[in-house]
Amino acid sequence: MLDLVYPPGLYCICCGKIIDDSRAYRLCNDCMKSMNWNTGRSCSKCGRPLAETDPGELCFGCAQREASGRPYSFDAGHACTGYGACEQSVIFALKYGGRADIGDTLGEILYDFMLSGYGADELAAGYDIVTAVPIHGDKRKKRGFNHAELIGRSFAKRAGLPFDPGMLVRTRGTLPMKGLGPEERRANIRGAFEIRNSRLPMIQGSGILLIDDIFTTGSTIDEIASLLKSHGAERVDFLAFSAAGDMII
Ligand SMILES: [Zn+2]
C-alpha cells in the first residue's frame, strides 16, 4: 500500500532525496559520485581495491596469507565498491530497514560490474551455480528475508545463470567478527554451515559463485568455499556489492 503512495523508485536508495526514474541504480547524482566504485586495479584473489602504490596483484592481506601458506580457499573474489558511508547506508536500508526492493538494484549493480570484466556470454558460461551466503533462521524470521539471496536472485536472473538459494544452511548463529582476532574468527565460523544432502551430487566438479552483500574479514566466504571444495567443487568465486579494508589475516 505504501509503495503506491510513495513508490520506492522515486527516492535515492542511499540518501532518500527525490529523483526521477531515469537515474541508474536509483541513486541521485551526489550519491552516484560518492560511491567508491571499484574501477581501478583490484586484488586478484579477494577483489579488494588496490592502491596505486601497491606492488603486484595481491593486496597486503592476501600476500601475507600466501606467504604464510594459508591462502583463502576461494579462487577469486569480486567487489563492486569499497565500503564507505554511501555503501553502508544502502546495505543498512536493505538489511535493517526492511527495504527488500534494494536487493534487486544491488543485483543489477553486480551484473553490470561483472560485465565490465567479462562478456555476457562468457559470464553466463562461467559458473554452474550461483548461490548466496545463508543467514541463520532466527535472523531470517526477524528480517523476513535473506538480503544476500535477494541480491543473488536478481544478479543470476540478469546473468542467465542457475540460482540455488537452498544449497547451504547456516546451522548456528555466530558472533560479530569485529574485534575478534584471526584465530577467534576462524573458530567463530567453523562448522557454521552445511550443504543440503540433496545438493551434494551437483557440487561435484562444479564452478560456484557465492553472493554476499559485503566482504569484510573473508572468514565467512572462506569457510563456505572450503566446505564446498571439500565436497568436490572445482571452483568457488564470490561476488559482493562492497569490500571493506581489513588488515587482519
Ligand atoms: Zn542520494
Ligand SMILES: [Zn+2]
Ligand atoms: Zn586480497
